[in-house]
Amino acid sequence: MQHILDAIQAGDTSSEDFAALPLPEAYRAAFVAKEDVGMFEGLAAKEKDPRKSLHVDEVAMPELGPGEALVAVMASAINYNTVWTSIFEPVSTFGFLERYGRLSPLAKRHDLPYHVVGSDLAGVVLRTGPGVHTWKPGQEVVAHCLSVELEGPDGHNDTMLDPEQRIWGFETNFGGLADVALVKANQLMPKPEHLTWEEAASPGLVNCTAYRQLVSRNGGQMKQGDNVLIWGASGGLGGFATQYALNGGATPICVVSSEEKADIARSMGAELIINRSAEDYRFWNDEGTEQDPREWRRFGKRIRELTGGEDIDIVFEHPGRETFGASVFVTRKGGTITTCASTSGYMHEYDNRYLWMNLKRIISSHFANYRESWEANRLIAKGKIHPTLSRTYSLDEVGQATLDVHHNKHQGKVGVLCLAPEEGLGVHDHELRATHLDAINRFRGV
8 A cells, every 4th residue: 555655645646647556455444343243242332342343454455336436545533333333232233234235236245244444534536436527536535424326216305315325334334444445426525625634534424414413404404593502512523513503603502521521612612511520410310210300400490591591492412312301301492402323322211291392393313415514524624614633543543542432531533544654644725724723723622
């Protein structure tokens, strides 16, 4: 891969020269092995260690198909779906690959005894397959993680509704935590020129998810003046939701779990902050079997103290089981709870009286379509929204990076260098970077 890295770093390599570069038969990648699926049986989720299940080794270069591209990955990032894959919860992802493999001979390539993970990347196009005309070898790109077939009618108003919609690097193989990734050409977007490789790689999944969930007409349709309750407001997903609220004229009420994370939210410009650990909200009893509505009321009272007596218009909900009952309760009459992820558990419980009698709405949200992803990336490229990268690891350290996300030891996003030999490379628009450097650094918690 050194000759590919040399061509990228040369800065003047033509598209034709990139297209002529020989591709290796194998490349370095982070993957889980099918034979390891049962290795954590009997352990609690928090005791499952991604350092034991994630391997970094060479895998075979996949065949390039129509409408696809091979990308040299300079940097990637960790998402919670990488945690799920690595601990084989809630199900093994090999089931996803097996089902995908039955779709077509081309999809069969993904059904392998190993699963290359990762749903973010920033890198350079190496090859494009038949039918790809927009993207050329040598172009610097980032990728969103929506993989669709679009052979049926259902997805043509909103590609997220395609019957064969999948999350690349989670429900497909050949993901971004590798030196090379295989993507569909309609996953590609221009790399923001003022960002480093690792900064550019980090927003992808969470930025696009936050945009659809909070801003898009398919999500919360946030407007100026809305009070937006954001759980985990300093994290990878919540950090972008906080920025969108501030950028769009709404008022974020940021829920965090420590004073350090509260400071990160303040650095973004948020003023209304609830440190749930310091205020010791206990929405569930110690056994986790029953919720306490008195705690919902205490939480709602605290929100009204911060907002001057106003309730929540939109809840940006992603913890799931632990917080959902409180989220439904504190939303104003006619308000909206937008939900995704459920990192604390999928089986939500809430008092339906507070939903139906007050005409509240629950809107499900899952990643974003290409248009929403493009708009979210455009805001990054214009310096309106900033990466929330907090720390960067090498690809060889991917197990530790995933463990840190699993145990919530991170703020913002956790980046991973793949082909990039060090941090700080890949910036082309130095003037725009200088304009936004303070914000970039603040949002990194620097």
